Amino acid sequence: MLTYKAPLRDIKFLINDVFNFQKHYKDLDNGENADPETVDMILQSIADFAENVLMPIYQSGDAEGCHFDNGVVTTPKGFKEAYQQFVEGGWQGISYPEQYGGMNLPMSLNLIKSEIIGTANWPWSMYPGLSTGCINTLMQYGNDEQKETYLHKLVAGSWAGTMCLTEPQCGTDLGQVKSKAIPQEDGSYKLSGTKIFISSGEHDLTENIIHIVLARLPDAPEGTRGISLFIVPKFLPNAESEIGERNGVSCGSIEHKMGISSSATCVLNFDEAVGHLIGEPNKGLKAMFTFMNTARIGTGIEGLAHTELSFQNALPYAKDRRSMRTLSGVKDPEKVADAIINHADVRRMLLTQKAFAEGGRSMIYHAARYADKMSQAVVNGDEAEFEKWDDKLGFYTPIIKGFLTELGIESAKHGQQIYGGHGYIKEWGMELIARDARIATMYEGTTGIQALDLLGRKVLLQSKGKIIRDYTSNIMRWCGEYALDKDMRKFVWALTKLCAEWNTLTVRLMLIARKDREIISAASDDFLMYSGYVMMGYHWARMAAVAHEKIKNGGTESEEFYTAKIQTAEFYFDKILTRTSGHAESMVAPSESMTAMKIESFAFLD
Amino acid sequence: MLTYKAPLRDIKFLINDVFNFQKHYKDLDNGENADPETVDMILQSIADFAENVLMPIYQSGDAEGCHFDNGVVTTPKGFKEAYQQFVEGGWQGISYPEQYGGMNLPMSLNLIKSEIIGTANWPWSMYPGLSTGCINTLMQYGNDEQKETYLHKLVAGSWAGTMCLTEPQCGTDLGQVKSKAIPQEDGSYKLSGTKIFISSGEHDLTENIIHIVLARLPDAPEGTRGISLFIVPKFLPNAESEIGERNGVSCGSIEHKMGISSSATCVLNFDEAVGHLIGEPNKGLKAMFTFMNTARIGTGIEGLAHTELSFQNALPYAKDRRSMRTLSGVKDPEKVADAIINHADVRRMLLTQKAFAEGGRSMIYHAARYADKMSQAVVNGDEAEFEKWDDKLGFYTPIIKGFLTELGIESAKHGQQIYGGHGYIKEWGMELIARDARIATMYEGTTGIQALDLLGRKVLLQSKGKIIRDYTSNIMRWCGEYALDKDMRKFVWALTKLCAEWNTLTVRLMLIARKDREIISAASDDFLMYSGYVMMGYHWARMAAVAHEKIKNGGTESEEFYTAKIQTAEFYFDKILTRTSGHAESMVAPSESMTAMKIESFAFLD
Structure with a gap:
């Protein structure tokens, strides 16, 4: 029963009237690709896809969930077909270089795309979302051979990617990572260990899945200074990037969760899986940190997405449902009672959602311009330039991630509340938004971690x-x-x-x-x-x-x-x-x- | 994986040290039944039952849910056996007169009982909880024949009860109720209409279910001044209170909900069902209002229950889980990291839960003394005395219901948050507490309704x-x-x-x-x-x-x-x-x- 219309009027108000993205694009290498007509067309097309393809499988996907059978994960009905359309549209690659088959548009447009598809169907959007994490890591830290082997397929979307950080004993405190990587004579590594909570760790959407894995070399120092980054594909590719032998990584189970049940959250067992080092030995955590700012903005978008979706679906109910008379006088005398949108307390909840959605969107779009600069620096291999913009973004990241995801939970709660008891019933979908929104303050660093990053690290220690x-x-x-x-x-x-x-x-x-x-x-x-x-x-x-x-x-x-x-x-x-x-x-x-x-x-x- | 120990030390601190219940009991007709030894024994027995019988079927009951098949509702595995033990213990009747088979203890002990069983398994506790609503209504408004026919079985727990108020078009705004009651020559009525969201409306725990139903007489005035109260049993009892013919009330479906899925939430179809008027014609809403204060305290208890349960289960995890070092210095040098309970921000969440649980309990126990007085007035048929204490309780009711249920949601959220990603996984149970807690601000009058009752009715208009x-x-x-x-x-x-x-x-x-x-x-x-x-x-x-x-x-x-x-x-x-x-x-x-x-x-x- 949930519906979604991409709020293009609000989006354009920000990118045109408030932030003047066209002016900002003039300073980007790839800015001229993003002329007003192209931007409009991109937004309209992604809105169509989100509204007509992703939204209709959001509630059904939750009800069905992912299936696990002997290491094989099957996504809910319609997910694969939707993903195929996404690949055909070239949507995975809109902000990546043409060299790898991308459209070479500014990264900010990719974030707006994430917002629109994520609002229509957050758990579905996590499959391409995790690929983005994998692509960004390879773009920045992969060597030429790794980029050549993997990026074409990843940017096309025909392969997907993951980020394998968490283990049973540790999430935030990655110094406790135990997974081992043993060097082999041919320069490769054999990885063994168990990773948990791996979103999109296994699924049926793509022919291959490329895992970015944190593990320790045998001689690695203890703690966070001894963590390295590896690329471990599900199927080992040959020189033509075609899939070959199955690698020693398998899905042991999927989690049964409060929400986002159509997004597969996997236990991955690495058993002497063949992997290759990305970047320098023992510098894996630093790579993760430079990647984290954008990943956390991505999770901040979830707060916006669930706020917007809950608002859009609370609003028509508040206009339709009739209860009591308004304190200042009867509003709908010909009806048995006034529509509840007339009651100030209901307006308070709707306006809170509206203020959080549009205010949160403004905060994210502001930050998206830094992401454009960082993305350009990565393409140009300009480390100093990257660090400069990463530093600037670093102040906004914990606020956007920590604060907006908390507001997402609050907004989803208001949406349920406006429905009264119907807000608790699955059919209406408001409770699904609340269940899905709940994860956002826990993964990609809890609110407590964001808060410590902001006050401890960025405000007090660093500045x-x-x-x-x-x-x-x-x-x-x-x-x-x-x-x-x-x-x-x-x-x-x-x-x-x-x-x-x-x-x-x-x-x-x-x-x-x-x-x-x-x-x-x-x-x-x-x-x-x-x-x-x-x-x-x-x-x-x-x-x-x-x-x-x-x-x-x-x-x-x-x-x-x-x-x-x-x-x-x-x-x-x-x-x-x-x-x-x-x-x-x-x-x-x-x-x-x-x-x-x-x-x-x-x-x-x- | 959830566990529960009734916090008897905290409970006794309040009833002995803070509120001196023994002194208060001296002023009650039935106070002498509640000597310290009896109170201790009652608390210990109900704690044993809650910890050992109800808690073990809380998570399994959620996973299984209620089954609906052609009008028949089956509760999850273990629910019926637990209910049988509850009946055998005489727990339904602890605060009702001996005349009907009760233990004649003060009502405050019944509220503490509700707290303990509700914390162990809130959805299970709703079955006897709804019976309480039915019993209280009959105690206060039933005639002698109705009391004699129904109260013995209800007080014993061998029959259960419900409250049938809500209809598809209205919850709070009962003036919109459409169900009809047509008078018959024998003095009975035939009721027709659809009621929704009827908790415990149909189930397999008891041989009969007694519905209290709001409906309109043919000549009733429009709006809230035209609502009457009826008693409509599932099976019509004979003169010996044994069940006879099946009545024209049937369960059309049960709701699929965010939580409390082991509590059956029913659509009830009344099709010329035989009913009898309770109290005076067209005075049904007034009866509902006098009953509402105690019912809402009962829902306030849900806020306390979920706060306490979430706290009790977050605490051991915070002691066990290790992550990072404490800012003021290493706490567990021999371990790989400090237990997270050492981090001030984790303590903030735990202490918030603890403060809400123990503070909320104090607020409820304070109000429970008014419930003792009201219950006594009902037994004595002293309307003026009832109104006096009902008025006093009326100030506390919207605060306890509205405020404590909001805190229940917040507390359950903290409990999940302390677990990090594990707080989202069903196995741990923290997400179940959050899902179950969510209903409490919506049913029995939303928070908005409590807020309006407090400020509009009780603070400004009445006083x-x-x-x-x-x-x-x-x-x-x-x-x-x-x-x-x-x-x-x-x-x-x-x-x-x-x-x-x-x-x-x-x-x-x-x-x-x-x-x-x-x-x-x-x-x-x-x-x-x-x-x-x-x-x-x-x-x-x-x-x-x-x-x-x-x-x-x-x-x-x-x-x-x-x-x-x-x-x-x-x-x-x-x-x-x-x-x-x-x-x-x-x-x-x-x-x-x-x-x-x-x-x-x-x-x-x-």
Whole structure:
């Protein structure tokens, strides 16, 4: 019963009116490929595919789930056919070089593609999504032979890829990885070990699956400094990149999960599987880290996707369902009761979803421009340029991943709530969105890990607060431009106050942390959420400014569209941004209130 | 893999140290039955039953679900046997009069029983839970013949009961009920219509099921003033209360739900089913309302149950799972990494669960004393006395139901999050708790309905703010007693400030509402959550005071237990109570930020 329409009007508002992607594309090597007509065509085509091919198999795919039989994984009905269409459309390769068969469009378009297909069917989108991780790793760290052997098929989508990091004893703490890689005389390696939670680890969509695997060389140092990266194909390719012998990697089982059940989450057993080293020995973790920023933006998109889908499906129900009369007076006198969209509390939930979807999209599209630069640097083999943009993106990554996925869970909850008891019934689909959204704060680094990355690593350790000073000074400069604009006053003053507070809090935490290292962990979640709300506030203020300008300039046929942007911004500042207060107070609370309790005092059950 | 131990130490801390139930029982007609030894024995027996019989069939019951075949519903393996043991223990009747075969213990013990069995297996507990609703309705509104015919079997548990309110077109807005009751010459009625979402509507646990049904008489006024209450048994009983002919009520299907899948949620079709009027014609809604306070406390218990269960199962994992080193220094040097319970951010989640569980339990046990008084009034047929205590309970009901079920969802989320990716895997069970917890904010009146009941009905309409003035004056008096106690200073000052703010906010809302009725709906959710956090803060302060006193008096063997109470209170005040700030700011925001947007401007998708 779920439906989806790609919100192209909102997407174009951002890429044209707010961020002027055409101007940004002029500075990219491959920017001229992305002329306005091409962009429009790409967006429309991917929207058609998502709406008509992926959406109809979203709920049925969940109900059926993946099948596992003696190492073979079969995806739900329709998944293979949809994937075939995806390959035929060339969609896997839109942002990869023509040299490998790609369309050589900017990476930002690939992210927008991910958003659209992910909103229509997140678990399906994970199959090409994991391939992207594999392709990006090979693009950046593979040697010429590896690129030549694998990238053509991966970029075409006829082969798929995975990222094999997690093991039973460790996820985040990759220093505990035990999988072994034994060097062979021919320069290859034999890999043995067990990997778990491998998304798309085995399936029937492609003739081959290329695993990127973290493992240890025999003489590797302990911990994270002894991890290397390997490429391990399911079928060993010959010189013509045609599949040959089956490799020693097999799927031991698939997980039974709360959601994303049509995405195969595999236990992979490597038993003397033939692999090849990617990049330098023992530098695998560094490679993973440079790859992580974009992978985490990809997961941040999941937060947006589930917010948007839940909103789109809560809205028609709120217009149709009738219950009670509106407090300010009867709205639909000819009907037995008013549509529930008239009740302010229902509007609160809908507007929260709307504000999170459109605000989150703005945050992601802003960051997507850094991804364009990084992708260009990878193609050009310009490491310094890559690091420069990766560094810039590094501030946004934990916020987009950590904050937006938390909002995805909240939004999906609102969507269910608007349906009342029907929100709990499978047929309606709102509960599926909630179940699927739930994974996003756990994989690709939990919210706690994002929070520690933001506050501990990026704000305090790496920049001693400068990153916040720089970001807030941008906001303040922008506020300065609008300080005398009475339409914008409300936003400008609220943001200015928050910029001052954000800096003060950062300094306070820095000072406390000198004596009390635990404050960094104790405050991290509040700091992450606080940062997210302020950043989204800035994005809403910018969208409101653009909308006001459009209306003032007149001649627009879309005045209602722009008015809705301004109203949503006002809602966000009145009802959502207020959440910063609690986080601000809580983050500077003494860490002792968390650390004091003895481990054995948490419960007295015997 | 889930486990449960009834937290008897925490339960006894409340009923003995904090609330002195023995003193309270002295004022009850049936209080002398509840001497300390009996209470201990009851608690221990119900704990044994919950831990050893109900817990082991919780996860398996979810995996199997209920079966539906041509109108017959079969519960999962083990459910019937467990129910038989429940009946043999006499547990259904512990708080009902001996006249009907009950144990005649105070109703508060029945609520604690509900908590313990509900924590072990919430969906199972819904079968006896719905019977309770049916019994309470008959106790209060049934005539002597109806009581004699039905109560013996219902109190014994050999028959079960339901409450049939919701129809496809309406849940909350019962004025839209369409089911018809046609009077017959013999004084009975024939009921026709469709009821949906009927928990325990059909199952194999008992030989008969007694439905309490809302329907309209032919000449009934429109809307809520035309609803009457009927008793409609599945099998018509003869004069000896033995089952006879099958009645015209049948189960059309059961719902496929996000969770509580072992609890049958039925579509019931009434086709000229024989029923009898309960109470007066057209007064059915009033009867439902007086019954609702206790039913909603029962749902509030679900919030506590899922919080406790998630906490109990997150705790051992946090002690076992090892990842990274603690920021303040290595904790387990001999191990590959520190247990994650050492990380402050993990402690934040565990302590949030602990604070919500123990704080929520305190709120419910406080309210349980009103339930004792109401139950006594029903037995004595003293309507005025009933109304007096029902009125008092009425302030707590929407907070306990609305606020604690929201916390149940949050807590279950933390429990999953502590497990990382494993929190998403069915085997571990943490995701089941999250799925089951999700229903609690939707049924028995959504959170939005509780919020409107609190702010609109009870605070503004019925009492013009007096209810808040009264409640806060109690807190302030209590604070006055501790104002000079340096151990308590932190709690006392924070609460005093909040009491002032709570009153100010109430007055501000009252003034705004004179011109702008929509503010009541717009502010209601914030007001509910704000009220909940402050109320729970008061409970934590009281528990801290008792704990301090116990430690000061010395001679206790449980100093660590009491210290943990104080530490949890400090955590609550430092990290949770700060959430009130955002709600306070948001609730007085202009309702226009919610009402201004035109319905057609919420989305521009075409």
